[in-house]
Amino acid sequence: MMATQGGGEEPDPFSVVTRMAGAGGDSTTHLPARCGQGIQISDLCSALSVHTMVLPPKQPGATYSVFGKDPRSGTVMLASKGGGIGVGHVILGSFSGVGRGMSDPPIEGAIGRRPSASLSPEVCLAAPSILPLGIIEEGDALEVPEIGEDEEVFLSLTAPPPNQWYHGKLDRMIAEERLLQARTAGSYLIRESDRRPGSFVLSFLSMTNSVNHFRIIAMCGDYYIGGRRFSSLSDLIGYYSYMSCLLKGEKLISPVAPPEPVEDRRRVRAILPYTKVPETDEISFFKGDTFIVHNELEDGWLWVTNVRTDEQGLIVQDLVKEVGREEDPHEGKAWFHGKINKKEAYDLLKTVGQVCSFLVRPSDSTPGDYSLYFRSTEIIRRFKISPTPSNQFMMGGRYYNSIDDIIEHYRKEQIVEGHNLKYALSVQHQEQVLTDTVEGKEIYNTIRRKTKDAFYKNIVKKGYVLFNKGKGKRWKNLYFILEGNDSQLIYFESEKRATKPKGLIDLSVCSVYEVHDSMFGRPNCFQIVVQHFSEEQCIFYFAGETPEQAQDWMKCLQNFCNNLRKPSQPCSNKRLRQVSSLFLNVEEAHKLPSKHFTNAYCNIYLNSIQVAKTHPREGQNPVWTEEFIFDDLSSEINRFEISLSNKTKKSKENDILFMCCPLCRLQRGQMIDEWFPLSSHVPLKNMAPSSLRLRVRYSVEKIMPVEVYNELKELVLLKELHVISALAHVCGQDRTLLASVLLRIFRHENLEAQLLRELNDREISAEDEATTLFRATTLASTLMEQYMKATATPFVHHALKDTILKIMESRQSCELNPSKLEKNEDVSVNLAHLLIIVSELVEKIFMAAEILPPTLRFIYGCLQKAVQQKWPRNTTMRTRVVSGFVFLRLICPAIVNPRIFNIIADPPSPIASRTLTLVAKAVQNLANLVEFGAKEPYMEGVNPFIKSNKHRMIKFLDELGVCQLL
Numbered sequence: 001m002m003a004t005q006g007g008g009e010e011p012d013p014f015s016v017v018t019r020m021a022g023a024g025g026d027s028t029t030h031l032p033a034r035c036g037q038g039i040q041i042s043d044l045c046s047a048l049s050v051h052t053m054v055l056p057p058k059q060p061g062a063t064y065s066v067f068g069k070d071p072r073s074g075t076v077m078l079a080s081k082g083g084g085i086g087v088g089h090v091i092l093g094s095f096s097g098v099g100r101g102m103s104d105p106p107i108e109g110a111i112g113r114r115p116s117a118s119l120s121p122e123v124c125l126a127a128p129s130i131l132p133l134g135i136i137e138e139g140d141a142l143e144v145p146e147i148g149e150d151e152e153v154f155l156s157l158t159a160p161p162p163n164q165w166y167h168g169k170l171d172r173m174i175a176e177e178r179l180l181q182a183r184t185a186g187s188y189l190i191r192e193s194d195r196r197p198g199s200f201v202l203s204f205l206s207m208t209n210s211v212n213h214f215r216i217i218a219m220c221g222d223y224y225i226g227g228r229r230f231s232s233l234s235d236l237i238g239y240y241s242y243m244s245c246l247l248k249g250e251k252l253i254s255p256v257a258p259p260e261p262v263e264d265r266r267r268v269r270a271i272l273p274y275t276k277v278p279e280t281d282e283i284s285f286f287k288g289d290t291f292i293v294h295n296e297l298e299d300g301w302l303w304v305t306n307v308r309t310d311e312q313g314l315i316v317q318d319l320v321k322e323v324g325r326e327e328d329p330h331e332g333k334a335w336f337h338g339k340i341n342k343k344e345a346y347d348l349l350k351t352v353g354q355v356c357s358f359l360v361r362p363s364d365s366t367p368g369d370y371s372l373y374f375r376s377t378e379i380i381r382r383f384k385i386s387p388t389p390s391n392q393f394m395m396g397g398r399y400y401n402s403i404d405d406i407i408e409h410y411r412k413e414q415i416v417e418g419h420n421l422k423y424a425l426s427v428q429h430q431e432q433v434l435t436d437t438v439e440g441k442e443i444y445n446t447i448r449r450k451t452k453d454a455f456y457k458n459i460v461k462k463g464y465v466l467f468n469k470g471k472g473k474r475w476k477n478l479y480f481i482l483e484g485n486d487s488q489l490i491y492f493e494s495e496k497r498a499t500k501p502k503g504l505i506d507l508s509v510c511s512v513y514e515v516h517d518s519m520f521g522r523p524n525c526f527q528i529v530v531q532h533f534s535e536e537q538c539i540f541y542f543a544g545e546t547p548e549q550a551q552d553w554m555k556c557l558q559n560f561c562n563n564l565r566k567p568s569q570p571c572s573n574k575r576l577r578q579v580s581s582l583f584l585n586v587e588e589a590h591k592l593p594s595k596h597f598t599n600a601y602c603n604i605y606l607n608s609i610q611v612a613k614t615h616p617r618e619g620q621n622p623v624w625t626e627e628f629i630f631d632d633l634s635s636e637i638n639r640f641e642i643s644l645s646n647k648t649k650k651s652k653e654n655d656i657l658f659m660c661c662p663l664c665r666l667q668r669g670q671m672i673d674e675w676f677p678l679s680s681h682v683p684l685k686n687m688a689p690s691s692l693r694l695r696v697r698y699s700v701e702k703i704m705p706v707e708v709y710n711e712l713k714e715l716v717l718l719k720e721l722h723v724i725s726a727l728a729h730v731c732g733q734d735r736t737l738l739a740s741v742l743l744r745i746f747r748h749e750n751l752e753a754q755l756l757r758e759l760n761d762r763e764i765s766a767e768d769e770a771t772t773l774f775r776a777t778t779l780a781s782t783l784m785e786q787y788m789k790a791t792a793t794p795f796v797h798h799a800l801k802d803t804i805l806k807i808m809e810s811r812q813s814c815e816l817n818p819s820k821l822e823k824n825e826d827v828s829v830n831l832a833h834l835l836i837i838v839s840e841l842v843e844k845i846f847m848a849a850e851i852l853p854p855t856l857r858f859i860y861g862c863l864q865k866a867v868q869q870k871w872p873r874n875t876t877m878r879t880r881v882v883s884g885f886v887f888l889r890l891i892c893p894a895i896v897n898p899r900i901f902n903i904i905a906d907p908p909s910p911i912a913s914r915t916l917t918l919v920a921k922a923v924q925n926l927a928n929l930v931e932f933g934a935k936e937p938y939m940e941g942v943n944p945f946i947k948s949n950k951h952r953m954i955k956f957l958d959e960l961g962v963c964q965l966l
Helices: 041-047 172-182 233-243 342-351 403-412 438-449 547-558 706-716 722-731 735-748 752-766 779-791 793-809 827-847 854-870 877-896 910-928 937-960
Strands: 014-018 027-031 038-040 063-069 076-080 089-091 166-169 187-192 200-205 211-219 222-225 228-230 267-270 290-296 301-306 312-316 320-322 357-362 370-375 380-387 393-395 398-400 459-468 476-483 488-492 503-506 510-515 525-531 537-543 577-590 599-606 609-613 623-633 639-646 655-662 671-677 691-703
Touching (some): 172 211, 187 233, 200 233, 211 290, 211 503, 222 233, 228 233, 342 370, 357 403, 393 403, 398 403, 459 547, 503 525, 510 547, 525 547, 525 609, 537 547, 577 599, 577 671, 599 623, 623 735, 639 691, 722 735, 752 779, 752 854, 779 793, 779 877, 793 827, 793 877, 793 910, 827 937, 877 910
Antiparallel strands (some): 014 027, 063 076, 187 200, 200 211, 211 222, 222 228, 267 290, 290 301, 301 312, 393 398, 459 476, 459 537, 488 503, 525 537, 577 623, 599 609, 599 639, 639 655, 671 691
């Protein structure tokens, strides 16, 4: 497409421009057709980009004619001429003859309006355009709507121009009036919040004729709504117009334009030059550069876009001054010269420019118009650019949303024969030398003293937490800031680059849920659930290094969650706190349909949010007997659900059967043992009624001030442990909760050593056979296990982590079992590799003894003395009693499942998992001082290693107990 010097243009073949988000640019297809001519849709489709969707599908023999431009710029209208498709129209991609810009600015002002081309009435009966998506989170899917016979389909992959929906600063009442006047469900507009300057609001007229307002958080050039991030408001509009519903079953359809275009972006200009500090989010700039301000951060920092370079980053407010609203909005563009006359423009291009250089300046003859000056081989040509009443720009009879779009178009297309726009002739800056003035020195000294620790206000909590955007994704250790004023959880790649967020979660529309260890095979997890307006859910998962860290983050986050939905009911007694808890034991299922279940497992949900799952079990009557405890439930939770799925090798395992139980159905505090009928999500033929047996207890307790419990605490702490013995008797098999509560109380009073020593001594006194000591699960063994996990994590990491990470990375098998060996696999090579790993691991365990906490080593010493007194003739008993705790209940479980100690984030591969199991077997037998025999003959190759290290193991275990309690 070529422009003539007078601003006209020569005709060009029909072309379709297609683009998909993330596809790396636009694809233009030229086709030999003009308005009124016929074109076969099959020819058109074969020529288009592979990313282009053609709806309705092409059919043999179908011919379409080009009608011309649609009122919505960026489309081409084709009408069916046969082939049995009907009389509908198809609109594909963007018609290059319209001159539609290919991109939207990051911050939208009033930049463009649709062309004023008029068409026949039937052509104007167009469906709402399909709009672009922004930054899509992983897992989002493209939903292509079904197309009826007589429908038109728009695949215009850009949003309407901002001047059609952006209203600037507008209060809520006026926004509602404008939408109600539109009288069309799906109407929308975006305005700057009158309550929170710098944030935006999407106002939407629903099918119920009510206006809904959705908060949009603007942060460092990005826009956040409903747990999703977008790089522009246009992308946000496109996403909720086409990709996702804003409310259930409702999308953005009709933009409501402001009475007149709005341009309210704050602009500033540099009064001094600046060179950025390396490894920061600052940007360098020249004196005179113009910036668009996105965010005013703390301590005088601004997040901006440099108009000349289009670069985003940090600048200091001291180095800029405000730009008046009356100034031409193109000031600062690399190609714009607002302060030179026509002769100076010619002189610049002649003396400084080269062939294909260009610049733009205001027109002398027509105020408000612009002139594009272009240097060709022989002469300097001038093209007129005129703003239109619809806030577009016309050049040569073609319409564009901005002058940027004109320039971008002619960078790709010829502006005159054989030439494109190539070199923008920028304003010649005078030498950027700062005079050595006291004022200049003081400004720069002030900048150097500024810290970036104060970018965010009211930081309630900050630190590193493991983060995961969804099941199946990788865990990442990210830096988080909990900002209290605006209830925002902001996260970054690292503390050093804590300026522009990697993401942001608006806690005012969120809930926090605990996550059971079974969900990810690791402890200390929780989740934040963003309640989407369309009833969809966006879930973020977190994991703390310790239970205390996870609980601390959860409590802080809960204080800021659901602020928009929390009822403002005054509490009758602010010193009382109501706590709900749910005990759930999944026992067994009965008569599961054999066609659908071979390896069944249960997913457990609270208010439709998954919080746990069972292990898979084979058969149609699987038995699980797995226990789950959910403490301190949110007041929002009113039901639990369980769905049954079948474990397969597929990545997606659908729920097949389910049950739901409202919490109000359960008697508070009463344990029920009941068979619940299972329903199916879809009809299952010839299926006998299935059921699921559960033991459930739901309790609601009022927690009083801590001083009320002082007398009870004194009774619990008595040395005789009468109350604890009574509690253990009442609890029966439910020892886990009792043990965790007792451990918290005694650790708070620094009396855990006394508690564990006394309970262990009683266990030893009551046992007759040395071989069965601590084999059963008792209150004493449960307390010891919990205390080791709580205090010995640094020891486990130091001793095991390096070797386990090597196992995770290695592809070498250690398999010794003949029934599991691959074809042509050499067992001797596997054994050698296994022995290298075991030897390295045992060596590191021996070297890590000093890292074990002194209190734990003191307790081991007490155990050794107690068993020596009980069985004085058994010389190995003092070694075995410590081994039973250190290896059987701490080290070997961490080897088999390293995720429970946060040693690894992702599940191990099948080879790594098998290697970990074999290593754990070898280490456990060494700790037991027992060689492999007839039960596992394939492991006998490890016996020489066990024999040669028995004495070292005995010395290691005996010395663990040599520690005096401070």
